[in-house]
């Protein structure tokens with residue numbers, strides 16, 4: 001039941017402009033649809049959004065009396081009294097969105113049905129003769145299945161200053177697209193459709209699976225290199241504790257973007273461009289990400305309503321937290337844990353299919369129960385595994401991991417590349433230049449974008465605009481010369497595979513010697529997930545094992561620990 005908020009509650013609600021641009025209208029209408037329990041939310045935008053925005057849902061709809069009230073100021077079904085502001089669980093609560101939108105637009109038409117035989121249409125029409133003035137409201141019966149459609153035309157028609165402040169049609173639609181995407185990814189259980197000028201630009205299936213929503217937004221490569229996670233952490237503030245639930249899906253570190261916009265967060269169901277939480281997610285990736293690259297992922301945070309204040313910002317862009325640092329810390333730790341375990345093993349499983357011939361059957365089990373207990377000379381990791389001491393050659397292990405992941409990347413969609421800005425200039429010998437020409441497809445598939453200076457070529461000087469960034473580490477542009485030289489030096493074996501082996505050993509993508517404990521543990525775990533963990537790509541061993549028996553004999557003991 002919709003009712004009018006009392007003056008006390010109204011005075012506590014953050015005042016200000018709700019409708020700043022077309023994207024803010026879309027946010028409000030989508031949030032209303034989600035509050036109504038919609039399973040499908042379809043958004044249509046014409047031009048920059050001032051021409052038309054229409055959002056249709058299949059939620060619970062409204063009865064006639066409620067529909068007529070909904071477009072009035074301070075009317076809401078979601079908040080009864082001022083105290084409820086502390087505990088509100090719906091996305092809306094101010095009762096201001098629909099009237100504000102109606103006031104900012106030439107016309108707002110709301111068609112709704114709460115499941116009865118007949119629906120209701122409410123039209124708030126300013127008309128050209130009433131600029132900024134009184135608006136007519138008409139209520140009439142209408143045919144519609146259960147749900148609600150809000151159709152807003154002529155946004156800012158009588159607010160020329162506001163219209164002027166808008167960016168280009170493309171830029172305004174990009175903002176709309178960003179907010180729809182954010183909701184589509186954080187609510188994979190809801191089917192979202194977005195159309196621009198009648199053309200579908202986004203459609204998620206609403207299956208509830210993050211992978212399906214990621215697939216719709218970012219494509220197969222990102223979706224297949226993502227892992228879901230679900231964690232709970234205790235936070236403390238002013239002597240009280242609360243549980244923060246964090247779940248979502250994280251793309252593996254080989255899938256990166258140059259901006260942080262692709263970290264999608266929500267807090268208690270509200271999708272937000274929350275910079276602190278986005279940073280916390282990126283921090284959780286830590287050194288897995290190359291410099292200047294940002295992760296792709298979906299992270300949903302839930303905490304008791306009283307620990308969050310959604311009422312700090314009129315357009316609800318930001319939220320207040322009882323302890324923002326503690327929440328950020330919980331998010332960062334959840335992401336870090338999630339990345340250190342399941343997801344990286346999964347890429348190994350794929351690699352195993354590609355090279356089953358060499359995978360020792362009993363080998364993988366050695367890595368199952370393995371613990372890094374120390375390091376020797378910055379080169380070797382000492383690991384305890386059942387009754388053996390394993391010595392892992394850090395570099396050889398890293399080469400093996402790189403090689404398998406590179407090969408997997410090339411088999412599927414190609415290796416991620418990173419732009420070189422400004423582009424670097426690299427000279428190749430004529431022979432190498434010829435080899436580059438001959439292997440151009442492969443070199444580009446590996447992630448290089450290279451343009452030769454001078455018309456018609458033949459200068460031997462190249463502009464390197466992008467470099468491979470496999471496993472999140474961009475190559476130095478000079479590596480172009482190395483890679484081409486490697487092709488030249490390659491014997492008659494599959495030149496592509498030779499190249500991958502050389503790439504895997506290239507210093508640009510090798511880890512430094514000073515691994516932290518976490519990095520060491522992750523390295524060994526990733527080695528264990530390789531199809532062929534026991535040798536580096538060039539066939540040298542990655543692991544030596546010394547069994548307990550050796551120590552027993554060496555120390556002249558009669559038996560092992562249990563004896």
Ligand code: ADP
Nearest residue numbers: 032036070076077092093094095096097098148
């Ligand atoms: P608020 O969301 O803050 O309550 P709004 O102005 O956005 O305020 O909406 C006013 C009321 O109209 C809501 O409380 C809700 O009861 C009703 N309403 C708005 N949109 C929908 C919708 N899509 N489906 C069902 N009810 C809706």
Ligand code: MG
Nearest residue numbers: 028032092097
């Ligand atoms: Mg609302």
